[in-house]
Amino acid sequence: MSGPLLPTDPASIGGHRLLARLGAGGMGVVYLGRTEAGTLAAVKVIQAEYADEPDFRARFRREVAAARRVTSPWAVPVTGADPDAAAPWLATAFVPGPSLGEAVVGHGPLPVRSVRVLGRMLAAALREVHAVGLVHRDVKPANVLLAVDGPRLIDFGIARAADETAITSTDLVVGTPGFLSPEQAEARGAALGPASDIFSLGCLLAYAVSGRPPFGTGAVDALLYRTVHDEPDLEGIEADEDTGTDLLTLLHLCLAKDPADRPTAEQICTVLLAEDAVPKGGPIDWLPDDVVRGIADRSAEMLALPDIEPTVADAPGDAEPASPGRRRLLMASGAALLLAAGSTAAWAVLRDDDTPGTSASPTRHWAIGVQADLSGPQRTAGQAQERGARLAVEQYNSRRNKPFTLTVKTADDGGSDVRAPAAAEKLIQDADVLAVLGPSNNETAVKVLPAYDGAFLPLLSVSSGALLLTSAEHRSYLQCRPSDALMSFPLAVRLAQRKGTRLPGLIQDRTAQTYSWDCAQGTTLLLRGYGIPPYPRVIPANTRNVKPVVTDMLRAGIDSFIYAGYAQG
Template identity: 75%
Template sequence: MSGPLLPTDPASIGGHRLLARLGAGGMGVVYLGRTEAGALAAVKVIQAEYADEPDFRARFRREVEAARRVTSPWAVPVTGADPDAAAPWLATAFVPGPSLQEAVARHGPLPARSVRVLGRMLAAALREVHAAGLVHRDVKPANVLLAVDGPRLIDFGIARAADETAITSTDLVIGTPGFLSPEQAEARGAPVGPPSDIFSLGCLLAYAATGRPPFGSGTADALLYRTVHDEPDLEGIEAVDLLTLLRLCLAKDPADRPTDERLGAELLVEDAIPEGGQLDWLPEDVVRAIADRSAEMLALPDIEPTAAGTPPEAPGRRRLLVLASGAAVLMAGGGVAAWAALRGEDDPGTAVATTRHWALGLQADLSGAQKTAGQAQERGARLAIEQYNSRKNKPFELTLKTVDDGGSAGRAPAAAKKLIQDADVLAVLGPTNDETANAVLATYDEALLPLMCVSAGGLLLSQQQYRSFVHCRPSDSLLAIPVAIYLMKQGVTQRAGLLQDRTGRTYAQETASITTLMLRRLGRPPYPRVIPADTGDIEPVIADMLRAGIGSFVYAGYAPGAARVARELVTAGFDGPRLASQAVIDPAFLAQAGDAAEGWVMTASFIDPSAVPEAAAFTAAFRKRYGAAPGYYAAEAYDTVNLFLQELVKGTKSGRPPGRKELAGLLRKSTYKGITKQFSFRATDGQFTGWGISLHRVEGGRFRFVGEAPSKV
C-alpha cells in the first residue's frame, strides 16, 4: 500500500517523477515513480548515511549488477540504476500486487493448487538466476510480489556468484533466518550454491501453504539452530504430492534436494502456464486485492513538472503547499504556536511558544482482552509523569496522551498515526501485545518516533533492524534460559521431561528450543515430546514421559494447556519440579488447574512490586494515587518512563527537548537502575541487554513473586 510523499522527499530521482512512497526501512525508501514515457517504476533509494559507507555502496552496486544479469518473466527487471550517485538508486518495473508475505498475512494460506503454480514459476525464475551464475540467497515471502499473471522475484541485494565464497567470517550469517538453508545457517565459509535457493524456496512454499514459517519464528540463534537440527513443521498440508515436494526441497543435505530444472519438469507438472494466456492461479480475495492496488495506482494524479536541477535551498511544490498552509493558519489567528508546529522539529531555529505542552504518548489495550496489563501500564506511566511535573527544577511540564487500540492489530495503525501526527509527542510507550506491536513498528520507525515496549516480547520484534525501537524487557525466548539453570540448581539428576504444546504455536516452539539448547549445553539433554494441536487425550504422552524416568517437567505453551497437563501429572502421582514460562501466569491456569497448580514455577519479565523492598515507595505512591495495589507491568512502565525522563532532561537545551531522532539515539545508549531491573540496550537495534527475569511460584492458589531468576549455575 502506498503512502503520500513527505515534504522532505525529492521531487524526482534519475528521471523518475516521484508519486508516492511504497515503503521505508532502516536502509532507505522505495518510491513509486513515473518515467517521462509514463511507465511506472519502483525506485529504491539508499539513505545518505549508508551511501557514505564504501562496503555498503559496493554491496548495492553488486545488487544492481546481479539483478541486470537475470532475464525471466518471473523476476522483476531492472529499468535503471545509478549506484554511484550521491543517493544511490535502483529502479525496477512496478508490480502493483502485494508481496506473498502480505497476501498470506491478510488472506490466509494459499490453496494447494496455487502453491504448486507458485512453485513452478519461482523454480523457473531461479533457473534463470542460476543460469546467470548467481545464487539469490534471500528467497523469502517478502521478496516475491504477486500479480494476476504470476509471481515476481525481487531483491538481489545479497546475491553472489555461485562459485564465490561470500562469507569471510565463520560466524557471519547472510540471509533471512527462517528462510535460509542449513549451509547458510552454519556459516562455515564454504560457497553456497543453487541447492541453498531450493531449500529457501521450500521454506517459502511451506509458508504459503500453512501461513507460518516451517521453522517457526524468533531470535536468529533459535531459528538457525532449528533450521540445522529440527524437522520442518508441515502440519496441515494434506496434499500428498505437495508434502512430498516440500520434504525434498527441505532436505538437510544439499545433495538430496531437487534441482530447479527437475522441480519445473518433473515435480510440478500440473497447472502448466498457458501460451499467451492468463493463468487463473490465485484465490478470488487475493486477485481482488491486486485489482484494488492496481486501481489505486492508476488513480494517482499527475504531478506538475519540476526542474531536475532545482537548487537544494529552493522548496519544492509540496513544501510550498505546506508553507502556504502555515501562512493561512497564521492569518486565521493561529499565532506563533501554529507556525512552530509547521516547522521541522529538529530545526534549531524553530520558534517555540512558551505555552507548548510536550507529551509522552501511550498506545495500549485499554478496553480489550489485555486491558488489565494496558491499564496497569497507563497508571504506572501517569504516576511517573505526575511525579516529574511536581519537581521544581524541571525544564518544562509533560502530559501523557493515550490512544486505545483495543489490543487489535487492525486498529493499531490508526492509533499509532494519531500519536505520530501530534508534533508534541516526543516518544511512545507501548503497545501492549505482540500483534499490535508488529502492526505498528515499521510505522513508528518511518516517523523516527521512539517506541518503548514493556510488555510485548515476541521474537518477531527482533527480526528486523529498526531505528527507533527500544525493547525495555527481555524477549519471550530468553525467559526459557533460567528454566534449565533452575533445574540444575535443584540438583535433580534424572532427565527433564520437555513437553511442547502445539496449541502454543511459536511461543511454545521458542520455549522448547531454548530450553533444549540450554539443557544440552549443561550436559543434561531433556526427554522431549510434542502434543499436536488437535490431541484430545494427553495421558499416553504423560505416561510415556514418566516411563522414561524423568525427574522434572517443563511445559512449553499457554495457560489452558498447562492446566490440563498439571491435572494429568497429579493423577499420575508426579511431584517433581514443574516449570513453565510467563504465558502460564494467567488466572485461567489457576482456575482450570485448581489444586494441581500448586508448586508450579514460572519465569517472567515482570515483578510484583508489592513483594519487592526496593519498590516500597512506588507501591505506596501507587496505592495512594489509585486506591489499589499495582498490577503486573505497572512498575515496569513506571521505570521505563523514568528512563525516558532521564534522557529527555539530559538532552534538553535552552528549554527545548531533543528531537525524536536524537531522543531515540539517547535512549538506546542509556543505562538506568530502576526498581524492577537494570536497563541497558544494544545501541544498533535497541534490543534489551540486561537480565530482568524473575521467578513466580503458585502457592495457596495464587502466584507469588519469588525473586530474580538465576543467571548462573
C-alpha cells in the first residue's frame, strides 16, 4: 500500500521524480519514483541520520553490490544506485502487485499446483543468488511480490557473500522468526550458507499452501526453539504423487534440520520440480482467479498515480473519508500526542478546511479511545492509563472557548490476545475516535496492529515495548517508551562498571513471553560486547520451583544475577 509524500520528503532522487511513499523502516524510506522516460521504480533512500554512520553506509554498499550481481527473471533488478551520495539510494524495477503474505491473508492458501510453480520460480531466483556467492538470509512471504507472469524476490538488505564476515554481531539473530533456518535461530553466523535459504523457502512454501507458518506463531523465543528442535507442522498438506516429487516430500527435504540433508536450488529446479518448468516467452497460468483479480485490483490501485505538479497533502475537491480528522491526524503522529494531552494546537490539524474559526461555529465532539486490560491480570496498569486519559480530557474540556470537546471511550480486552481484535474493532468502527491509547501488553499489541494500520487510526502505546512491534513497517503505531531490550541495557552497563564481575548469571523466565526474550537478548548482547558473557538459564513458563536452577547457577560460580521476567517472578 502506498501513502502520500510528507512535507519533509524530497521532490526527486537520482533523476527520479518521487510520487508516493511505499514504506519506511530499518535503514530508510522506499518511494515510488518515475524517471524522465516515464519508467516507474521503487527508490530506497537511507535516512539522513544514518547516512554518515560507517556501519549503515557499508551495509547499504553491500546491498547495492549484492542486488546488482543477481540476474533472474524472478528477482527484482536494480535500475540505478548511488551508495556514495549524501543521501544514498537504490532504485529497482517497480512491481505493483501484492506480496505473497498479503495474497494468502486476503484470499487464503494457494492450490498445490500454484505452490509448486511458485517453488520452481523462487528456486530459480535463489539459484542465481547462490551462483554469485550470495546468501539472501530473509526469504519470507513479505519479500515475494506477485505478478501475473510470476513472483519477484526482493530485498537484499541483509544478503551477504557466503565467505564474507558479517557486519552484524555473530550473536545476533538475523532474519524473520518463523521463516528462518535453525542456523539463523542459533545465530551460527559462520554456518549460514545457501542451505539456509532453502530451509526458509520450505517455510515459505508451507505457508503458501497451508496459510500458516510451519513452526507456528507466538513469542520469538518459542518460535526459535521450535525451529531448532521441533518437526514442522505440515498437517493437511496433501501429497500429489501424480506430478513426480510430491509437494509434501519436497517440504520435508527443504525443512531438514541438517543443512547437508537439504536439496540445492539447482536440484529443486532441475530434478525435484523439473516438471513445473516455466514456459519461455509464453503466458503463465499459475494462480487461481481470485488471486489474479486481487493482483489486478492492487496494481490498479498502486498505478493510480498523483499529479506530478504540485505535490500536495490534500488536493482540493477530493472527497473526504468518513472520519476526516483521523486521516489528517495520521499525517503528523505528534498531533496524536497533543490531542491525547488535550492541546488546542491539534485543532489546526483536525478542523475542516471550510469550517470558519469563529465563535458561531458549531462545537465538534471527538473521542480518545483506550484499549486496555481493565479486568484481567494487568488491570492495574490498564485502569491507571484510563484514569490518566480521563484526567487529561477533563482538564481540556474545562477550558473556555475550546473549539471542540473530547470524551473517552474504552474497550476492555482483558489482556487477552484472543479478545483484543474485537476490542480494537469496536474503537475502529466508531467514527468519533481519533486516536487510541494502548494496549496493555505485547501480545495484544501484535494482534491488533494490522487492524489499526488498515484503518489509519493512530495507536499510542505506553506499555508495550517488544522489539518486534517496531521492527515492522507500521503506519499508525507510536511506541511512547523505550523498548524492553533498551531498558535492560543499564543492567549490563552497571555490571560492566562493577569491579570483579566475571560471570553474571541470567535467568530468562518464559512466563513473561516476549518481554523476557527481549530483556535477555539485549542484556546478553551488551554483556558480550563488554567481554563478560553471562551464564544463561531458561525457566519454562509458570515454573514455581526454581531452586534447581538457582543451585546450578551458584554451583557454576556466578558472581552477580539478572532476572529477565515480570516483577511477580
